[in-house]
Amino acid sequence: MRTLMKRSFAALFILSLAANSYAHRAWILPGATVLSGDDPWVTLDAAISNDIFHTDYHAMRLDDVNVTSPKGVSVALQNAHTGKYRSSFDLNLTEPGTYRIYTASNGLLAQWLSDDGQRRRWPGRGEAYTDEGFQNNVPSEASDLRVTQVSRRIETFVTAGAPTEQVLAPSGSGLELVPVTHPNDLFADETAEFQFVIDGEPAAGTQVVAIAAGMRYRNSQDAIETTADEQGKVSITWPHAGMYWLSATYTDERAAEPATQRSGAYTGVFEVLPL
Amino acid sequence: MRSTLIRSTAQRMFFAALFALTAPVYAGSLSVSIEVPRLQVSEYHRPYVALWIARENHQVVTDLSVWYDTALRNNEGEKWLKDMRQWWRRSGRNHTMPIDGVSGATRAPGVHQLVFKAGEAPLGNLEPGSYVLNIEAAREVGGRDLVQIPFEWSAENSERVYKASGDNELGNITLRVF
Numbered sequence: 001m002r003t004l005m006k007r008s009f010a011a012l013f014i015l016s017l018a019a020n021s022y023a024h025r026a027w028i029l030p031g032a033t034v035l036s037g038d039d040p041w042v043t044l045d046a047a048i049s050n051d052i053f054h055t056d057y058h059a060m061r062l063d064d065v066n067v068t069s070p071k072g073v074s075v076a077l078q079n080a081h082t083g084k085y086r087s088s089f090d091l092n093l094t095e096p097g098t099y100r101i102y103t104a105s106n107g108l109l110a111q112w113l114s115d116d117g118q119r120r121r122w123p124g125r126g127e128a129y130t131d132e133g134f135q136n137n138v139p140s141e142a143s144d145l146r147v148t149q150v151s152r153r154i155e156t157f158v159t160a161g162a163p164t165e166q167v168l169a170p171s172g173s174g175l176e177l178v179p180v181t182h183p184n185d186l187f188a189d190e191t192a193e194f195q196f197v198i199d200g201e202p203a204a205g206t207q208v209v210a211i212a213a214g215m216r217y218r219n220s221q222d223a224i225e226t227t228a229d230e231q232g233k234v235s236i237t238w239p240h241a242g243m244y245w246l247s248a249t250y251t252d253e254r255a256a257e258p259a260t261q262r263s264g265a266y267t268g269v270f271e272v273l274p275l
Numbered sequence: 276m277r278s279t280l281i282r283s284t285a286q287r288m289f290f291a292a293l294f295a296l297t298a299p300v301y302a303g304s305l306s307v308s309i310e311v312p313r314l315q316v317s318e319y320h321r322p323y324v325a326l327w328i329a330r331e332n333h334q335v336v337t338d339l340s341v342w343y344d345t346a347l348r349n350n351e352g353e354k355w356l357k358d359m360r361q362w363w364r365r366s367g368r369n370h371t372m373p374i375d376g377v378s379g380a381t382r383a384p385g386v387h388q389l390v391f392k393a394g395e396a397p398l399g400n401l402e403p404g405s406y407v408l409n410i411e412a413a414r415e416v417g418g419r420d421l422v423q424i425p426f427e428w429s430a431e432n433s434e435r436v437y438k439a440s441g442d443n444e445l446g447n448i449t450l451r452v453f
Contacts, residue, residue, distance in 0.1 A: 050416060220418035220443055
């Protein structure tokens with residue numbers, strides 16, 4: 001249990017997503033993913049929006065955004081700013097290789113009916129999960145008590161120079177994408193392969209949706225939808241170059257006590273370059 | 276000369292009076308049936324839909340109907356009106372919502388029958404001529420569709436039926452002029 005809960009999360013947007021994975025899509029969008037030179041910088045935007053990469057709903061809080069360098073060192077966000085519709089920050093890529101920019105969380109969500117028949121949940125919307133809070137707020141027995149193990153991850157990758165593999169290793173907790181094709185080596189008309197894992201094990205049946213940027217400039221979402229195979233693997237052939245928002249969801253009943261259900265949500269942003 | 280002038284003025288007055296009497300001949304009706312398709316998507320919101328009549332040069336003659344989310348607090352549903360981007364450009368952006376007798380709530384999937392009578396708002400007194408009926412739909416986290424149906428509005432008022440259909444957000448559209 002302790003590892004399950006090792007990262008509580010304060011980010012309001014994530015909790016509201018957990019409660020209501022509806023309409024609003026969260027993303028961290030790099031200005032560029034493939035960089036060269038001695039001292040590259042990259043700017044990233046972080047937001048929750050309705051249309052993909054159009055800042056039309058909420059800024060993402062940056063408190064829980066982390067950056068890991070190719071060698072595994074934590075990198076500081078620079079020039080961080082949170083506006084009404086988006087947050088933005090810069091990264092100075094001092095080491096060559098691939099960086100992971102992410103926000104991730106794991107926790108439990110309890111839902112039950114109170115004695116007077118009211119629907120209850122803990123943590124509430126916008127509330128952070130803590131072990132203590134769970135002990136104090138969730139009854140051990142209640143009508144229709146359901147405890148779900150909930151994980152969320154929102155991430156993207158950028159590479160200075162040649163792509164490296166170190167940051168791609170999964171943490172072993174929650175729903176994660178393990179690249180088979182390097183996430184900063186994606187090209188139009190080529191097929192990329194990714195594996196999804198839940199708590200480190202292949203997440204068979206993960207539902208995956210990829211949507212290209214620029215929804216405002218076309219008439220349909222043109223979503224690419226696929227389901228992970230027994231190994232948790234999916235193949236996606238990118239129809240054209242551009243930035244893509246990829247979202248994956250997974251649920252099963254193999255949760256650790258006291259949870260009875262396990263659910264994971266993953267969002268990645270990937271750049272596909274023209275051949 | 277003079278008498279001719281008088282006579283022609285009198286004639287003009289006579290014809291003007293006759294025209295006023297016969298004007299209701301132009302008054303017919305438009306009926307539009309709009310199919311809002313039932314879509315199998317994980318997240319469904321009813322589409323915003325706008326119907327308007329324009330001249331062939333796109334100049335708007337009148338808005339007929341606008342369906343949007345009127346139930347959100349603080350008029351938040353107005354935020355997405357611009358997603359009906361042609362309507363917004365041609366007409367919507369010049370209005371303050373709601374539009375009396377035109378705008379209303381979104382509608383469920385199914386076929387919706389709308390009838391507009393000449394001489395009554397919002398159709399009013401449409402001059403005989405060539406027009407285009409525009410139907411535009413935009414759905415939250417969905418797509419957008421625009422159907423345009425050119426039609427003739429004339430004195431004869433013989434019944435004419437025009438059919439068209441949308442690509443994804445709109446199904447079959449039937450315009451009946453009678």
